[in-house]
Amino acid sequence: MNRECIEACQKCATECEQCLDAMIDIDSNNDCPRCCRECIDVCLLCAQAMARDSRFADAICRLCADVCQWCAEQCGAHQHDHCQRCAESCRKCVESCRAMAA
Template identity: 35%
Template sequence: MSDILSTHPSRDTFDLDELRAAIEAASSCASTCATCADACLHGEDPAGMARCIDLCNQCASICRAAADVMSRPGPNGDSWEEVVRACIAVCRECADQCASHDMDHCAACAQACRDCAQACETLLAVAD
Protein backbone atom coordinates (compact mmCIF):
# COMPACT_ATOMS: atom_id res chain seq x y z
CA MET A 1 0.00 0.00 0.00
CA SER A 2 2.79 2.43 0.79
CA ASP A 3 3.97 2.46 -2.81
CA ILE A 4 0.60 3.37 -4.25
CA LEU A 5 -0.01 6.14 -1.70
CA SER A 6 3.37 7.68 -2.42
CA THR A 7 2.49 7.87 -6.13
CA HIS A 8 -0.83 9.67 -5.57
CA PRO A 9 -0.85 13.22 -6.98
CA SER A 10 -2.39 14.50 -3.72
CA ARG A 11 0.14 12.72 -1.50
CA ASP A 12 1.00 15.99 0.22
CA THR A 13 -2.56 16.28 1.52
CA PHE A 14 -1.80 13.88 4.40
CA ASP A 15 1.08 12.70 6.52
CA LEU A 16 1.59 9.47 4.57
CA ASP A 17 3.02 7.51 7.50
CA GLU A 18 0.02 8.31 9.68
CA LEU A 19 -2.37 7.72 6.79
CA ARG A 20 -0.83 4.31 6.09
CA ALA A 21 -0.97 3.39 9.76
CA ALA A 22 -4.66 4.34 9.99
CA ILE A 23 -5.60 2.45 6.82
CA GLU A 24 -3.72 -0.64 7.97
CA ALA A 25 -5.20 -0.48 11.47
CA ALA A 26 -8.74 -0.07 10.12
CA SER A 27 -8.29 -2.96 7.68
CA SER A 28 -6.85 -5.18 10.39
CA CYS A 29 -9.60 -4.22 12.81
CA ALA A 30 -12.28 -5.01 10.24
CA SER A 31 -11.01 -8.53 9.69
CA THR A 32 -10.40 -9.10 13.42
CA CYS A 33 -13.92 -7.95 14.28
CA ALA A 34 -15.42 -10.19 11.60
CA THR A 35 -13.52 -13.17 13.01
CA CYS A 36 -14.51 -12.30 16.58
CA ALA A 37 -18.18 -12.05 15.62
CA ASP A 38 -17.97 -15.43 13.90
CA ALA A 39 -16.22 -16.99 16.91
CA CYS A 40 -18.90 -15.61 19.23
CA LEU A 41 -21.62 -16.88 16.93
CA HIS A 42 -20.18 -20.40 16.96
CA GLY A 43 -19.30 -20.42 20.66
CA GLU A 44 -21.15 -21.98 23.57
CA ASP A 45 -23.64 -19.13 24.11
CA PRO A 46 -24.30 -17.17 20.91
CA ALA A 47 -27.51 -15.68 22.30
CA GLY A 48 -25.61 -14.33 25.29
CA MET A 49 -23.05 -12.82 22.93
CA ALA A 50 -25.61 -11.03 20.74
CA ARG A 51 -24.45 -7.53 21.73
CA CYS A 52 -20.81 -8.44 21.11
CA ILE A 53 -21.63 -10.02 17.74
CA ASP A 54 -23.65 -6.97 16.73
CA LEU A 55 -20.94 -4.51 17.73
CA CYS A 56 -18.21 -6.54 16.05
CA ASN A 57 -20.21 -6.63 12.82
CA GLN A 58 -20.87 -2.88 12.99
CA CYS A 59 -17.23 -2.19 13.73
CA ALA A 60 -16.07 -4.38 10.85
CA SER A 61 -18.36 -2.54 8.43
CA ILE A 62 -17.37 0.93 9.57
CA CYS A 63 -13.66 0.09 9.66
CA ARG A 64 -13.87 -1.25 6.09
CA ALA A 65 -15.61 1.94 4.98
CA ALA A 66 -13.07 4.12 6.80
CA ALA A 67 -10.14 2.25 5.25
CA ASP A 68 -11.74 2.69 1.83
CA VAL A 69 -12.28 6.43 2.33
CA MET A 70 -8.78 6.94 3.70
CA SER A 71 -7.33 5.06 0.71
CA ARG A 72 -8.52 7.95 -1.47
CA PRO A 73 -6.48 10.87 -0.09
CA GLY A 74 -7.41 13.38 -2.78
CA PRO A 75 -8.97 16.64 -1.66
CA ASN A 76 -12.65 15.88 -1.10
CA GLY A 77 -13.79 18.16 1.67
CA ASP A 78 -14.02 17.37 5.34
CA SER A 79 -16.52 14.51 5.23
CA TRP A 80 -13.68 11.95 5.47
CA GLU A 81 -13.06 13.22 8.99
CA GLU A 82 -16.60 12.29 10.04
CA VAL A 83 -16.11 8.77 8.69
CA VAL A 84 -12.87 8.47 10.68
CA ARG A 85 -14.60 9.85 13.80
CA ALA A 86 -17.37 7.24 13.40
CA CYS A 87 -14.67 4.58 13.12
CA ILE A 88 -13.09 5.79 16.36
CA ALA A 89 -16.44 5.81 18.17
CA VAL A 90 -17.46 2.30 17.15
CA CYS A 91 -13.96 0.96 17.82
CA ARG A 92 -14.08 2.31 21.37
CA GLU A 93 -17.53 0.84 21.95
CA CYS A 94 -16.56 -2.53 20.49
CA ALA A 95 -13.31 -2.60 22.49
CA ASP A 96 -15.23 -2.02 25.72
CA GLN A 97 -17.73 -4.75 24.86
CA CYS A 98 -15.09 -7.30 23.86
CA ALA A 99 -12.93 -6.49 26.88
CA SER A 100 -15.84 -7.45 29.13
CA HIS A 101 -15.61 -11.09 27.95
CA ASP A 102 -13.05 -13.63 29.08
CA MET A 103 -12.25 -15.11 25.67
CA ASP A 104 -9.01 -14.93 23.72
CA HIS A 105 -10.72 -13.86 20.51
CA CYS A 106 -12.52 -11.04 22.33
CA ALA A 107 -9.25 -9.89 23.92
CA ALA A 108 -7.58 -9.81 20.49
CA CYS A 109 -10.54 -7.92 19.06
CA ALA A 110 -10.53 -5.37 21.88
CA GLN A 111 -6.83 -4.70 21.22
CA ALA A 112 -7.34 -4.35 17.46
CA CYS A 113 -10.16 -1.89 18.13
CA ARG A 114 -8.02 0.14 20.53
CA ASP A 115 -5.15 0.16 18.02
CA CYS A 116 -7.45 1.33 15.24
CA ALA A 117 -8.99 4.09 17.35
CA GLN A 118 -5.51 5.31 18.31
CA ALA A 119 -4.22 5.28 14.72
CA CYS A 120 -7.29 7.18 13.54
CA GLU A 121 -6.99 9.72 16.36
CA THR A 122 -3.33 10.26 15.45
CA LEU A 123 -4.27 10.81 11.79
CA LEU A 124 -6.91 13.39 12.73
CA ALA A 125 -4.41 15.16 14.98
CA VAL A 126 -1.92 15.63 12.13
CA ALA A 127 -4.48 16.34 9.39
CA ASP A 128 -4.27 19.73 7.73
Protein backbone atom coordinates (compact mmCIF):
# COMPACT_ATOMS: atom_id res chain seq x y z
CA MET A 1 0.00 0.00 0.00
CA ASN A 2 2.87 2.34 0.79
CA ARG A 3 4.38 1.71 -2.67
CA GLU A 4 1.00 2.46 -4.30
CA CYS A 5 0.74 5.79 -2.49
CA ILE A 6 4.33 6.74 -3.34
CA GLU A 7 3.61 6.03 -7.01
CA ALA A 8 0.35 8.02 -6.88
CA CYS A 9 2.24 11.00 -5.44
CA GLN A 10 4.96 10.76 -8.08
CA LYS A 11 2.43 10.51 -10.91
CA CYS A 12 0.48 13.44 -9.50
CA ALA A 13 3.61 15.58 -9.30
CA THR A 14 4.41 14.73 -12.94
CA GLU A 15 0.89 15.53 -14.18
CA CYS A 16 0.90 18.80 -12.22
CA GLU A 17 4.28 19.71 -13.71
CA GLN A 18 2.89 19.18 -17.21
CA CYS A 19 -0.26 21.17 -16.41
CA LEU A 20 1.79 24.00 -14.93
CA ASP A 21 3.96 24.12 -18.05
CA ALA A 22 0.96 24.08 -20.40
CA MET A 23 -0.79 26.86 -18.47
CA ILE A 24 2.14 29.32 -18.50
CA ASP A 25 0.67 31.50 -21.28
CA ILE A 26 -3.01 30.76 -20.67
CA ASP A 27 -5.25 33.01 -18.60
CA SER A 28 -6.95 31.24 -15.73
CA ASN A 29 -10.02 32.34 -13.82
CA ASN A 30 -9.06 30.34 -10.73
CA ASP A 31 -5.98 29.04 -8.86
CA CYS A 32 -4.77 26.80 -11.71
CA PRO A 33 -1.77 26.73 -12.26
CA ARG A 34 -0.83 28.10 -8.83
CA CYS A 35 -2.27 24.99 -7.19
CA CYS A 36 -0.06 22.81 -9.40
CA ARG A 37 3.08 24.39 -7.94
CA GLU A 38 1.88 23.67 -4.39
CA CYS A 39 0.81 20.16 -5.34
CA ILE A 40 4.15 19.28 -6.95
CA ASP A 41 6.06 20.26 -3.82
CA VAL A 42 3.82 18.47 -1.33
CA CYS A 43 3.50 15.31 -3.47
CA LEU A 44 7.27 14.97 -3.76
CA LEU A 45 7.69 15.61 -0.03
CA CYS A 46 5.01 13.02 0.72
CA ALA A 47 6.64 10.37 -1.50
CA GLN A 48 10.00 11.02 0.13
CA ALA A 49 8.55 10.86 3.65
CA MET A 50 6.87 7.52 2.95
CA ALA A 51 10.00 6.11 1.29
CA ARG A 52 12.03 6.78 4.43
CA ASP A 53 9.19 5.76 6.77
CA SER A 54 9.14 9.20 8.36
CA ARG A 55 7.42 9.57 11.70
CA PHE A 56 5.54 12.47 10.06
CA ALA A 57 4.35 10.51 7.01
CA ASP A 58 0.73 10.34 8.22
CA ALA A 59 0.55 14.09 8.78
CA ILE A 60 2.23 14.79 5.45
CA CYS A 61 -0.20 12.41 3.72
CA ARG A 62 -3.13 14.33 5.23
CA LEU A 63 -1.67 17.62 4.03
CA CYS A 64 -0.98 16.14 0.60
CA ALA A 65 -4.58 14.95 0.33
CA ASP A 66 -5.85 18.45 1.17
CA VAL A 67 -3.58 20.16 -1.36
CA CYS A 68 -4.40 17.61 -4.05
CA GLN A 69 -8.13 18.03 -3.39
CA TRP A 70 -7.78 21.78 -3.93
CA CYS A 71 -5.76 21.23 -7.10
CA ALA A 72 -8.27 18.70 -8.44
CA GLU A 73 -11.08 21.23 -7.97
CA GLN A 74 -9.14 24.05 -9.62
CA CYS A 75 -7.76 22.12 -12.59
CA GLY A 76 -10.95 20.09 -12.97
CA ALA A 77 -12.86 23.31 -13.69
CA HIS A 78 -10.92 23.72 -16.96
CA GLN A 79 -11.63 21.79 -20.13
CA HIS A 80 -8.00 21.53 -21.28
CA ASP A 81 -6.82 17.92 -21.59
CA HIS A 82 -3.76 18.62 -19.43
CA CYS A 83 -5.96 20.11 -16.69
CA GLN A 84 -8.30 17.12 -16.78
CA ARG A 85 -5.37 14.68 -16.56
CA CYS A 86 -3.96 16.68 -13.68
CA ALA A 87 -7.29 16.73 -11.84
CA GLU A 88 -7.73 12.97 -12.28
CA SER A 89 -4.23 12.27 -11.00
CA CYS A 90 -4.86 14.57 -8.04
CA ARG A 91 -8.09 12.73 -7.18
CA LYS A 92 -6.26 9.38 -7.19
CA CYS A 93 -3.55 10.85 -4.97
CA VAL A 94 -6.19 12.17 -2.54
CA GLU A 95 -7.72 8.70 -2.27
CA SER A 96 -4.36 7.00 -1.74
CA CYS A 97 -3.04 9.56 0.77
CA ARG A 98 -6.25 9.50 2.82
CA ALA A 99 -6.02 5.70 3.01
CA MET A 100 -2.41 5.94 4.18
CA ALA A 101 -3.22 8.56 6.82
CA ALA A 102 -6.18 6.64 8.23
